[in-house]
Structure formats: C-alpha cells, structure tokens
Amino acid sequence: MRSGGSALNPRRWWRSAGFAWAGIRHVYRSQANFRIEVWAGVLALGAAWGLRAPIAPVALACALVLSLELINSALEAVVDLSSPELHPLAKIAKDAAAGAVLLAAIGALVVGAAVLGPPLWRWWRLGAG
Numbered sequence: 001m002r003s004g005g006s007a008l009n010p011r012r013w014w015r016s017a018g019f020a021w022a023g024i025r026h027v028y029r030s031q032a033n034f035r036i037e038v039w040a041g042v043l044a045l046g047a048a049w050g051l052r053a054p055i056a057p058v059a060l061a062c063a064l065v066l067s068l069e070l071i072n073s074a075l076e077a078v079v080d081l082s083s084p085e086l087h088p089l090a091k092i093a094k095d096a097a098a099g100a101v102l103l104a105a106i107g108a109l110v111v112g113a114a115v116l117g118p119p120l121w122r123w124w125r126l127g128a129g
C-alpha cells in the first residue's frame with residue numbers, strides 16, 4: 001500500500017525502515033542459510049578489523065550476499081504465492097535466484113581469501129615462529 005508525501009519526511013522514512021527491518025528479521029528467523037551468512041559476515045568483519053585489513057571490500061561482499069539472500073527469499077515467497085503447484089517457470093525463477101546467491105557467496109569467499117589471507121598468514125607465522 002502506497003501513501004503520498006515526501007520521501008524526506010523523517011516519520012515516513014522511519015516507517016519504511018521499520019518495514020525493511022521486519023523483512024530482515026523474518027528472513028533471519030526463517031532461513032538457516034541467512035543466519036549462517038550473517039554470522040560468517042560478522043566473523044569476517046571482525047577478522048578484518050583485528051588484522052587491520054581493509055574493511056570496505058569485506059563489508060561490500062557481505063552486503064551483496066545478504067542482499068541477494070533477501071531478494072531470493074522475497075522471490076520464493078512471490079513464486080509460492082503465484083504458483084503453489086509445481087511449474088517449470090516457478091522452478092526456473094527459484095533456481096536462478098538461488099544461483100545468484102551462490103555466485104555472490106563464491107565471490108565473497110574469493111574477496112575474503114584475497115583480503116584476509118595474507119595478513120592471516122603473517123599473523124599465523126608470527127605466532128608459530
């Protein structure tokens with residue numbers, strides 16, 4: 001439901017942010033994959049901070065994976081609503097959205113390895129030697 005008014009109206013902005021937060025909470029509660037991705041992201045950001053590695057690429061990779069997982073959940077809900085019966089197009093929609101999450105997760109692993117790998121290796125060698 002849409003209502004009129006300026007997008008710069010703070011009360012309206014808070015209301016929209018509340019709806020967005022409710023969506024994130026729902027997906028966090030209902031999707032185990034999203035919970036794993038959230039905590040993997042927290043771990044990666046903590047590691048970047050602790051190792052004094054660049055945080056921005058890690059944060060961007062985490063945001064991409066989590067955002068696509070949210071869109072994947074939204075699309076699953078829309079497909080289940082519009083096509084409760086099995087349908088080849090419903091399968092294409094769900095599988096393509098899941099593929100987007102998978103690609104982003106692989107990209108995030110590459111970013112994590114490239115950004116955190118070298119400082120982690122130095123830290124480990126210092127500890128070992």
Ligand SMILES: Nc1ncnc2c1ncn2[C@@H]1O[C@H](COP(=O)(O)OP(=O)(O)OP(=O)(O)O)[C@@H](O)[C@H]1O
Pocket residue numbers: 031079083084085086087088090091092094095098
């Ligand atoms: N309405 C449908 N019509 C055809 N295929 C479907 C439909 N719903 C799901 N599928 C397919 O069945 C397989 C499993 O779907 P499901 O939604 O259980 O996937 P999942 O990855 O286990 O999702 P979830 O996040 O709910 O655990 C996928 O290949 C999906 O595309």
